[in-house]
Amino acid sequence: MLHTVAVLVENNPGVLARVAGLFSRRGFNIDSLAVGRTDDPAISRMTIVVEGDHRTLEQVTKQLHKLVDVIKINDITEEAHVERELVMIKVIADRTTKLEIMQIADVFRAKIVDFGPKTLTLEATGTEDKVNALEEALRPYSIKELMRTGKIAMLRGAKYTSLK
């Protein structure tokens, strides 16, 4: 099962290496990892999607806690939360396919962010499912390049995982 874990860390050099190294040497599988600073520049937030059963997750959490730079860990999988991923896709588009692709973009509320003579570049945000579906829809048109940021997630309502 995939778990979404929100991790607050000190924004120190090497903190990403410490976290990533921990996952590899303990044999935990990272599905995606997104990291950036929070409103407090001294603190970064990682959203880690990790595969494993309940026991694995318990170990992931405990081992992460042992890192001195890790401040707080929340497994938010079971809680109501909003999750988003950003994807950019460059797809081959000639005169006959351009319109079709733009229609697909419309359905997925993706934006066309670059309009080249032979390509279109789309940008979309959404859940992992939606991004997957968009990718599948565009696959027949020959995708030249695709990248995803990995998931970021935030609890709904008054709940929060920050330090405030």
Added chain:
Amino acid sequence: MEITVAEALVRCLEMEDVDLVFGYPGGSILPVYDALYNSENIKHILTRHEQGAAHAASGYSRATGKVAVCMSTSGPGATNLVTGIANAYMDSIPMVCITGQVSTLQVGTDAFQEVDITGITMPIVKHSYLLKDPKQLPSVIKKAFHIASTGRPGPVVIDLPRDVQDVKINFEYPKQTELSGYNPTYKGHPSQVAKAAKLIKNSKRPVIYAGGGVINSGASETLLQLAETISAPVVNTLMGLGTIPGDHPLSLGMLGLHGARYANLAVTNCDLLIAVGARFDDRVTGKIAAFAPDAEVIHIDIDPAEIGKNVISHLPIVGDTKTVLQALLKKIEPQENKGWFEQVQNWKKEHPITYSRRTENLKPQRVVERVYQYTNGQSVVATDVGQHQMWAVQYYKFNRPRGLVTSGGLGCMGFGLPGAIGAQIGRPNESVVLISGDGSFQMSMNELATAAEQNLPLKIFILNNHRLGMVRQLQEFYCDKRYMAVDFQFNLDFAALAELYGMRGYKVTSEDELEEVLPKVFDQPGAVIVNCLIDEQENVMPMVRAGKGIGE
């Protein structure tokens, strides 16, 4: 007043009550050594290899409980520390390791003697710092000592670029540390403690399984109180030996792979296993499914990550072992468990740890047994790793904590001599015995020069079987006696070697010779090496076969 970072480092060490540094100098740490030149409070022990410095620091800490400091230059100096750091990490030993680094502008350019030591050591340190901002030095040192010595102890690496060491800063040592992500739990949760008391009350066949965490937290007396109150026999991990006096009726010695049969039987048949500061290592558990199969498990440990890692515990208590045991003692009442106590004593009689003295050859077990008797069990015993290590812990009964200085988790050959050096420096007025093997000893015997230079009266017994005995034993059992790369074709005269270093050296080939030599060894003030030519085919017994349960 402004002083250089190097001078500030020395001042910080003094503030942390460090009076001893084990190290080896070099180009990238010149300013620090220059600052040490002026220090009246810090003595520097020059080893003959950086690994010796790390092991000696670790031995010092194991014998004294203090945070030990080792230092080296960049590049090869730093990589030579790595095995010693890993050894300290695996056994939760508090150490601060300071390495020189190339100048900040050169970092990342593959400069001369540059390695990324914080990167290399990342999986084997509790924490590490690469100091780029000179102003941060005092707070980094403060944090390093705090992290190394609190919670579950461990090594911390501080990498100091050459140019940073020369920068002048306004020195002020912080009184406190601010680490928002680091806050170890000391007090056990009261309701968990209450539940533990209830489990203990309901148990008829309790066993206490005590590890190095008990020694780290200074909980040995409290543990003994618990054992006596509920009449529970105590089994020890290798790191936990000495938590209960080895000759106490409730002590069953070491459990696991080479543990006593009676210790393993007690664990296999108990209905309650109280694990204290131990981590259910594979050398202890054997086949996990057959480990304490009928027992409820109470697991007391300061590191929450150890709970449930290898064995599912029915009742975890996260906290400092001493604090938790003290709380627990208030909640329990005396228990006799008479039938269980008798059963365990019967197993002790039926399956003693023993060896055959019938052959002509000198038995290694005999050597250890006699050293134990001769020293009244009062020596600090350091060991290397291999057969001799197991014989040492099977036949020397450790009657107090920090009496054994050995490499447990990493199983690191070559630790013995520098470990003994550190232990003897830390406890100058006590007898320190090193029990080593001819394989392990040759990995670090360059440190004899350090021992000689420091005038350390080490009593060194080399259980010499002219081979790598433990590997030979494994090949006998698991490789059809196809002995590969375990026999030494060249064997040196360790007694003659001793003389070269200004020590006394003896060769012993029989029990009679052993008896003759023992008084000479212990009645003289200086260092001695005894080259004990032992039965070359002797195996460490008992031995739980690979993949089997410890009770089988």
